[in-house]
Amino acid sequence: xxxxxxxxxxxxxxxxxxxxxxxxxxxxxxxxxxxxxxxxxxxxxxxxxxxxxxxxxxxxxxxxxxxxxxxxxxxxxxxxxxxxxxxxxxxxxxxxxxxxxxxxxxxxxxxxxxxxxxxxxxxxxxxxxxxxxxxxxxxxxxxxxxxxxxxxxxxxxxxxxxxxxxxxxxxxxxxxxxxxxxxxxxxxxxxxxxxxxxxxxxxxxxxxxxxxxxxxxxxxxxxxxxxxxxxxxxxxxxxxxxxxxxxxxxxxxxxxxxxxxxxxxxxxxxxxxxxxxxxxxxxxxxxxxxxxxxxxxxxxxxxxxxxxxxxxxxxxxxxxxxxxxxxxxxxxxxxxxxxxxxxxxxxxxxxxxxxxxxxxxxxxxxxxxxxxxxxxxx
Amino acid sequence: xxxxxxxxxxxxxxxxxxxxxxxxxxxxxxxxxxxxxxxxxxxxxxxxxxxxxxxxxxxxxxxxxxxxxxxxxxxxxxxxxxxxxxxxxxxxxxxxxxxxxxxxxxxxxxxxxxxxxxxxxxxxxxxxxxxxxxxxxxxxxxxxxxxxxxxxxxxxxxxxxxxxxxxxxxxxxxxxxxxxxxxxxxxxxxxxxxxxxxxxxxxxxxxxxxxxxxxxxxxxxxxxxxxxxxxxxxxxxxxxxxxxxxxxxxxxxxxxxxxxxxxxxxxxxxxxxxxxxxxxxxxxxxxxxxxxxxxxxxxxxxxxxxxxxxxxxxxxxxxxxxxxxxxxxxxxxxxxxxxxxxxxxxxxxxxxxxxxxxxxxxxxxxxxxxxxxxxxxx
Numbered sequence: 001x002x003x004x005x006x007x008x009x010x011x012x013x014x015x016x017x018x019x020x021x022x023x024x025x026x027x028x029x030x031x032x033x034x035x036x037x038x039x040x041x042x043x044x045x046x047x048x049x050x051x052x053x054x055x056x057x058x059x060x061x062x063x064x065x066x067x068x069x070x071x072x073x074x075x076x077x078x079x080x081x082x083x084x085x086x087x088x089x090x091x092x093x094x095x096x097x098x099x100x101x102x103x104x105x106x107x108x109x110x111x112x113x114x115x116x117x118x119x120x121x122x123x124x125x126x127x128x129x130x131x132x133x134x135x136x137x138x139x140x141x142x143x144x145x146x147x148x149x150x151x152x153x154x155x156x157x158x159x160x161x162x163x164x165x166x167x168x169x170x171x172x173x174x175x176x177x178x179x180x181x182x183x184x185x186x187x188x189x190x191x192x193x194x195x196x197x198x199x200x201x202x203x204x205x206x207x208x209x210x211x212x213x214x215x216x217x218x219x220x221x222x223x224x225x226x227x228x229x230x231x232x233x234x235x236x237x238x239x240x241x242x243x244x245x246x247x248x249x250x251x252x253x254x255x256x257x258x259x260x261x262x263x264x265x266x267x268x269x270x271x272x273x274x275x276x277x278x279x280x281x282x283x284x285x286x287x288x289x290x291x292x293x294x295x296x297x298x299x300x301x302x303x304x305x306x307x308x309x310x311x312x313x314x315x316x317x318x319x320x321x322x323x324x325x326x327x328x329x330x331x332x333x334x335x336x337x338x339x340x341x342x343x344x345x346x347x348x349x350x351x352x353x354x355x356x357x358x359x360x361x362x363x364x365x366x367x368x369x370x371x372x373x374x375x376x377x378x
Numbered sequence: 379x380x381x382x383x384x385x386x387x388x389x390x391x392x393x394x395x396x397x398x399x400x401x402x403x404x405x406x407x408x409x410x411x412x413x414x415x416x417x418x419x420x421x422x423x424x425x426x427x428x429x430x431x432x433x434x435x436x437x438x439x440x441x442x443x444x445x446x447x448x449x450x451x452x453x454x455x456x457x458x459x460x461x462x463x464x465x466x467x468x469x470x471x472x473x474x475x476x477x478x479x480x481x482x483x484x485x486x487x488x489x490x491x492x493x494x495x496x497x498x499x500x501x502x503x504x505x506x507x508x509x510x511x512x513x514x515x516x517x518x519x520x521x522x523x524x525x526x527x528x529x530x531x532x533x534x535x536x537x538x539x540x541x542x543x544x545x546x547x548x549x550x551x552x553x554x555x556x557x558x559x560x561x562x563x564x565x566x567x568x569x570x571x572x573x574x575x576x577x578x579x580x581x582x583x584x585x586x587x588x589x590x591x592x593x594x595x596x597x598x599x600x601x602x603x604x605x606x607x608x609x610x611x612x613x614x615x616x617x618x619x620x621x622x623x624x625x626x627x628x629x630x631x632x633x634x635x636x637x638x639x640x641x642x643x644x645x646x647x648x649x650x651x652x653x654x655x656x657x658x659x660x661x662x663x664x665x666x667x668x669x670x671x672x673x674x675x676x677x678x679x680x681x682x683x684x685x686x687x688x689x690x691x692x693x694x695x696x697x698x699x700x701x702x703x704x705x706x707x708x709x710x711x712x713x714x715x716x717x718x719x720x721x722x723x724x725x726x727x728x729x730x731x732x733x734x735x736x737x738x739x740x741x742x743x744x745x746x747x748x749x750x751x752x753x754x755x756x
Contacts, residue, residue: 013503042430045423051498052420052453053739053746056614060501060741066619066628068612069747070459073449075430081448085463092470120429123438125391234446236434241444250444361431363438368431369447 001213004321019212040082075360080328080371104323145198163187173319180321213329245367379591382699397590418460453738458706458749482701523576541565551697558699591707623745
């Protein structure tokens with residue numbers, strides 16, 4: 001993957017190419033070995049008018065042959081959706097080697113342009129946004145402020161607890177050369193940062209940024225450091241969804257069943273912390289944390305790098321960054337680094353199994369889509 | 379599927395729902411039987427701001443459960459791409475029953491809005507368009523005018539021949555209750571219609587319109603009139619592509635190999651006639667017609683309903699219409715009707731095998747993506 005950040009002078013084609021070349025180098029393959037491409041992106045249409053054939057514009061520019069290229073859009077889970085399709089095609093024997101790409105150029109000096117890309121990730125028949133949503137802030141923040149209020153009012157969380165979890169994200173990000181935000185911050189600094197909405201400050205929210213990540217999935221002879229996909233599942237919200245993101249519950253439950261493993265078997269997790277409250281609810285929705293244990297987890301440092309279950313060792317969306325279509329594949333990248341033991345200063349000790357979960361979109365207040373993966377070295 | 383046409387007062391959700399309900403009724407299944415959804419659409423983002431989660435907005439509004447929903451975009455081949463993914467998932471054993479949807483609302487009183495949706499289907503780094511492209515006409519017309527010139531100048535075709543092939547499309551469409559244009563027209567009427575660009579008149583070009591089509595793909599006990607998918611392949615252009623659409627050559631060659639059949643085994647074909655020259659070149663690119671035989675095919679009525687190989691019995695994109703994301707699935711619908719013998723007045727006699735091919739997008743003058751399918755009753 002590329003480091004996430006601002007790439008004002010680098011095109012989406014070039015960003016994607018950097019991530020692809022890096023994945024090819026790592027896997028020891030090239031376009032001649034790849035039989036299909038799954039390309040996840042959200043905003044190229046809104047940002048510079050490129051709809052429809054985003055993946056082909058990248059592979060063609062890189063000199064690839066006449067591969068089947070599928071362009072996937074599923075809000076912040078677009079990269080995870082692409083990965084799921086790639087896994088499905090290889091697991092089903094359709095192909096033996098595929099390339100998965102998540103790429104996004106989201107930063108613009110015109111903030112409203114970036115924010116309007118987010119708006120398209122909501123059911124446009126149910127936009128219910130406060131003043132300033134989509135103008136001075138991402139429209140998704142309004143929803144996360146409600147999630148934050150739910151945690152504060154009904155589940156006994158505190159703003160200080162939010163700041164502590166956000167501080168963990170920034171501390172981890174400081175150890176990650178791929179992270180957009182690389183400065184360790186105290187909870188006090190996070191609470192003192194610019195107020196965004198409700199209980200949220202800017203350092204509890206993922207930044208706008210650019211980046212690309214790529215993965216090669218193969219059923220051929222594995223590399224020297226093979227990582228296997230034990231489960232890959234995706235679910236949407238159901239028509240009778242009521243929770244903030246029960247699509248996370250559905251995708252996690254399906255992944256646990258497919259993997260034949262449970263949350264207790266995981267050595268680390270990467271979850272969708274578009275904001276800090278998002279990370280906290282996802283602990284519970286994915287089955288990692290028992291409802292009611294959230295404060296205990298925070299107080300005991302359960303999810304820190306040295307805790308019993310490190311969550312978001314990469315820094316997560318808040319510190320590693322969140323170029324939306326790239327995020328799902330970046331989670332895979334982090335999982336692979338951790339399971340290979342090559343994560344450097346942010347390495348989780350004895351990491352053999354990782355849970356990854358990525359959400360996206362919003363329909364009537366509920367996360368529209370969630371993808372969950374379980375990786376293992378076994 | 380829904381009849382194609384103008385649906386100014388019907389939402390994309392409702393259009394999609396109509397097609398889905400119709401496919402469910404036909405297959406005798408409902409959302410409880412379906413394990414995944416593949417949703418093809420191009421223009422909802424440009425037309426009314428709905429990006430990212432188009433399929434979920436439809437399934438949620440219809441009361442579906444927490445299904446995995448993949449949103450696919452691949453220009454005019456979006457529906458065909460969705461069908462290919464659905465086939466792949468069932469053929470690979472990932473699911474036993476999936477729903478494939480292609481849906482598009484493209485008509486707007488503001489023509490430039492519709493045309494700008496097309497522009498996003500070209501590599502935006504290589505837009506090379508004449509005056510008026512994307513303003514008074516679809517920007518794809520400029521490319522098809524060049525294809526027409528190629529046929530006229532290098533392959534011995536004539537404008538009268540174009541008109542004859544277009545007349546066939548309109549005659550077939552007149553027999554199809556799902557067609558947007560349902561009036562039989564003579565070659566003379568077609569030549570006399572409004573001039574668009576180069577050798578093209580408006581009745582040689584597919585109209586802008588709306589519509590949806592859906593298909594259920596299952597490995598369970600087949601219906602009373604089963605139609606099997608013998609081949610499903612997709613290819614992009616290669617980096618050294620030079621022909622107008624050699625992605626068609628790649629996808630057709632792959633489909634013939636997978637099916638273990640050749641063009642000579644087909645009883646009918648549905649091909650991508652966004653314009654009449656597009657149909658003619660596709661005969662050759664797909665291997666159906668030997669290079670140089672095009673004029674003979676036209677003079678002898680080779681591709682008419684009663685000819686040796688009826689092509690586009692539905693009326694094709696020119697008469698059935700071309701709501702871009704829906705077209706690939708509409709081709710499947712026509713193939714199934716024909717192979718079941720339920721195509722009414724447009725029925726091809728003794729139809730047992732059908733070839734379907736759908737293209738999309740444009741990079742440096744070449745079709746970016748092509749999907750090819752072979753269906754059979756055997």
